[in-house]
Amino acid sequence: MTEQPRIRPATVPTPPADPARPAPPHGLTAGADTLDRAVRAAAGRATFGVSSFAALSAWSDWAMHLARSPGRQMQLAERAWRNGLAATLGAFGLPGGLTPRKGDHRFDHPGWALPPFRAAQQAHLATEDFWCEATREVRGMRRRSADRVGFMAGQIVNALSPSNLPLANPEVVEATLKTGGANLRNGTARLLHDIHDELTDSRPAALAQFEIGRDIAATPGKVILRNDLMELIQYSPQTGTVHPEPVLIVPAWIMKYYILDLSARNSFIGHLVAQGHTVFAISWVNPDERHRDLSLDDYRRMGVMQALDAAATICGGARVHACGYCLGGTILAIAAAAMAREDDDRLASITLLAGQTDFTEAGELMLFLDESQIAYLEDLMWARGYLDQNQMAGTFKALRARDLVWNQAVQRYLLDRPEPAFDIGAWSADATRMPYRMHSEYLRGLFLENRLTAGRFAVDGRVVALKDITAPMFVLGTETDYIAPWRSVYKAALFTENDLTFVLTNGGHNAGILSEPGHRNRHFRVGHRTPEKRYMDPDTWCARHQARPGSWWPLWWDWLAGHSGADRAAPPPMGAPDAGLAPLCDAPGTYILQR
Known part of the structure; x- marks a missing residue:
């Protein structure tokens, strides 16, 4: 900005060269610490800021405690058998089948009541219920490990839902037959356009229809x-x-x-x-x-x-x-x-x-936070000087991936139903970055x-x-x-x-x-x-x-x-x-x- 502020900020003491970690860990020279952090920062970019150690630690904690709990294993085996029986009954339209949980609208289309889609739906619901039960806390394990494993398992199960697959989703099949495949052609073109916008950091389409200062943020x-x-x-x-x-x-x-x-x-x-x-x-x-x-x-x-x-x-x-x-x-x-x-x-x-x-009790954001994860984010921010806005937006979307990722993808790319432009959608697409030192301080000092x-x-x-x-x-x-x-x-x-x-x-x-x-x-x-x-x-x-x-x-x-x-x-x-x-x-x- 060329204009100078009318009120100058109070004098800020010169910070150390690396505020989040002012000195290398014990036993490391500054050069060795810099090398370590550079390697972790590169790994962080490849994993979108998610610490692989934090994930593996949670899975190993869960697996080792489950391995020494034969009673729990027997209970899960019984659960799997009952779910399999219920899914079989449901696949044939008999009483006793599984039903989606409250608020789950993936299977609202009447086509899910018809074979073979009904069988795919029932198999998915059985799998989802099993993993929800299997990832509950086992006596002796860390509660956060159970929450993390449950979250990660849920992400995988949601991604594999038949509602996300063109040939397994009756609504997509119906739309494809009705339009002669136009829904898939248009959806593919839209997907390629979105990928291009993401790679080139183009202005989000939602913002183009809402001009800041005219349509939104317009109070004089x-x-x-x-x-x-x-x-x-x-x-x-x-x-x-x-x-x-x-x-x-x-x-x-x-x-x-x-x-x-x-x-x-x-x-x-x-x-x-x-x-x-x-x-x-x-x-x-x-x-x-x-x-x-x-x-x-x-x-x-x-x-x-x-x-x-x-x-x-x-x-x-x-x-x-x-x-x-x-x-x-x-x-x-x-x-x-x-x-x-x-x-x-x-x-x-x-x-x-x-x-x-x-x-x-800060909510599901705590799933992403422990010493390992924060150190990983610090190294990623250390290399850039900030946390990228896509990292922030991706974290919030991951917490509601079923609605904010998969459902929107099905609507946008498979059914050719792009979401209508609305003001809060334009705001949501206009994400912000976080400065390195501040983000580290509030994650550690407040959340952790x-x-x-x-x-x-x-x-x-x-x-x-x-x-x-x-x-x-x-x-x-x-x-x-x-x-x-x-x-x-x-x-x-x-x-x-x-x-x-x-x-x-x-x-x-x-x-x-x-x-x-x-x-x-x-x-x-x-x-x-x-x-x-x-x-x-x-x-x-x-x-x-x-x-x-x-x-x-x-x-x-x-x-x-x-x-x-x-x-x-x-x-x-x-x-x-x-x-x-x-x-x-x-x-x-x-x-x-x-x-």
Whole structure:
């Protein structure tokens, strides 16, 4: 960028040459360590960042414990026999056959009830059920090994499903006969086009139909601050008067911020501005090798704290409602705890949307994380300076491969039914990278070692504690979130002692957040904990709070208003030129366009 930032970031100490591993392991010279890491980095590129040792270790742990468990072996043999019998009955259309699990729509087509497709379906369901049972934890083995083996076995079984094979899928056969093979010709052409786009790093087709700044990320505003890490957007007011306290939105750095500003219909930010709030949002830089030494604390200081300073300055020193989404909520909680330690009371409230503070139950992402895997990723990032966006996107797709990989491939390449373009699909195709040092620090410090709630997470050399936070909190989890499971998000209630409202809404990590009023089939539960109340475990909480129909957004708007000043006033100016915060360009800015 040619423009200089209007507010310079705080001085960052010069990091060591290799922040993730400042010194070679004991007994290794620097040259030997560099050679080892270069070899592992090359292997990491070949295996898409997956540690072969971590996989083999899990399989060997499972196999050795199963080998010395004859009772378990007998049980599995009986399971295999019963499944074989059930599959045989089902193949002939007799009672007692196997049925797909709830939510499995691969075999919905009526053709699966006809031979020979019925036999293929039954054989697959029998195999799937057997491996699901066979990979359960055996006494004495590591629980994570069982989870990993189950995940890997599930990936293999899903890949071999007859629904993925043209001649074994009756829906594909029917479409081929009806179109004279046009579905396969068109699908093959589409596959070759997609491969070309992937190899040439071409602009995703989904993005071509949704122009950033026109169709999505189009809420009017100005970039009023830019530094090496983020742009801060101030949105133009849409009401004659506004609440005195502004709202600062801190998105996750593993995604582009405009998941919260999609189309006008479902823009989280646009609806919030329309409620009479002055809204600021951080747009993170898409890092490359130049940003390899950015630390996790840089994201707090140069991101959250500089944005907070700017929002408060523009709004005349008003306190700020801070809202963090996903890992943006995590870094916001860290910043809030550090502020509370220093008696900095500038936060009027804190909202965590699917944001975890404790990572002991951090969901299926933990399948990919242990010392071996993180070291493998560190070596891969060490060679590049960052984690590639395809690695991030591939990890999330692997967690839901049946729906996000195989089902889409069947629809797109075998049935000639490309998914219609829609806003969240365009956002999903616009992935981001992760800088080496920061990614290593948050994987180790938060996911692997869980330092924040273990009392070992330091800011400026001193440990912070979530229980120091006194600002009221609004914490939201989503029922089917596999990235930030709601029971893990709920743990904010275990480690804080302030006024806390917890909301559980239906949907997943993204769909549960994008729950605008009028969205069909939405419901939520809400509970309020005052400081003197005792802790309630998540399952008891869920049982005691009935679901309410509709969107949770109006509830949050009312909550924000209830923690705001009673008197509304004229909107503040766009930026503060006298404080070095003059508007730089129109929203959504320039960092959002980086690929």
